[in-house]
Amino acid sequence: MSKTYSNYQHTLIGITTYGRQDPIPFSLxxxxxxxxxxxxxxxxxxxPGESNAATLLKRLDGLIITGGGDIDPTLYNGAAHPMVYSVxxxxxxxxxxxxxFALENHIPVLGICRGxxxxxxxxxxxxxxxIPDEYGTSVSHRLEPEPGIRKSTEHDVIITANSRLGKLIQxxxxxxxxxxxxxxxxxxxxxxxxxHSVEDKVIEAAEHIHHPWAxxxxxxxxxxxxxxxxxxxxxxxxxxxxxxxxxxxx
Numbered sequence: 115m116s117k118t119y120s121n122y123q124h125t126l127i128g129i130t131t132y133g134r135q136d137p138i139p140f141s142l143x144x145x146x147x148x149x150x151x152x153x154x155x156x157x158x159x160x161x162p163g164e165s166n167a168a169t170l171l172k173r174l175d176g177l178i179i180t181g182g183g184d185i186d187p188t189l190y191n192g193a194a195h196p197m198v199y200s201v202x203x204x205x206x207x208x209x210x211x212x213x214x215f216a217l218e219n220h221i222p223v224l225g226i227c228r229g230x231x232x233x234x235x236x237x238x239x240x241x242x243x244x245i246p247d248e249y250g251t252s253v254s255h256r257l258e259p260e261p262g263i264r265k266s267t268e269h270d271v272i273i274t275a276n277s278r279l280g281k282l283i284q285x286x287x288x289x290x291x292x293x294x295x296x297x298x299x300x301x302x303x304x305x306x307x308x309x310h311s312v313e314d315k316v317i318e319a320a321e322h323i324h325h326p327w328a329x330x331x332x333x334x335x336x337x338x339x340x341x342x343x344x345x346x347x348x349x350x351x352x353x354x355x356x357x358x359x360x361x362x363x364x
Contacts (some may be wrong), residue, residue, distance in 0.1 A: 179229030245346025
């Protein structure tokens with residue numbers, strides 16, 4: 115079947131959660147759910163642990179892969195780094211399987227922060243383990259006022275005008291809230307960069323070249339719920355779920 119505007123409000127969006135190793139297992143900030151609901155979707159939380167991605171995604175209209183701890187470097191042929199933290203192998207495996215299934219079956223998918231990185235690793239790309247090692251410290255992508263304390267910060271990004279993201283936001287220069295110390299390294303051939311940090315040129319967003327709607331942003335649009343620029347990301351994602359043909363329908 116295909117979605118129409120009349121049943122738009124019934125669009126089911128799977129949203130991945132933190133893993134069982136976090137202080138509060140299988141949790142997620144409510145801002146993700148609020149953003150999906152505000153855009154017209156119905157959120158469905160997806161905790162790690164399920165082994166069959168098809169079982170979940172055949173019942174859903176779209177997928178959001180959320181932020182969180184670092185991905186195991188061995189999954190992208192990376193080296194161990196002292197700044198890598200909160201690696202969760204169960205969550206890594208779960209989200210990579212979801213990402214691969216969504217990409218292979220043309221299911222709309224939005225990756226946020228770690229979610230962008232999952233999409234890239236699932237597609238064969240690599241990550242930069244610690245941004246300061248490659249780009250220096252001219253831009254702070256997250257704050258660490260003391261060891262073990264991590265906070266979000268703001269900086270500016272430049273968006274490619276003719277990209278899906280650029281057409282959606284309708285601006286090429288916006289301020290974003292970020293909370294990351296890693297970034298995309300080598301992009302797979304079927305992805306293209308569509309946003310960069312203004313000062314240090316870190317990749318801040320990427321889009322799949324062939325997929326109908328696969329976008330990843332390195333920042334946290336759900337933390338800017340009242341900013342129209344970031345609202346448009348969720349609205350565009352939700353709209354893609356009811357305008358697509360459901361390739362998995364019986």
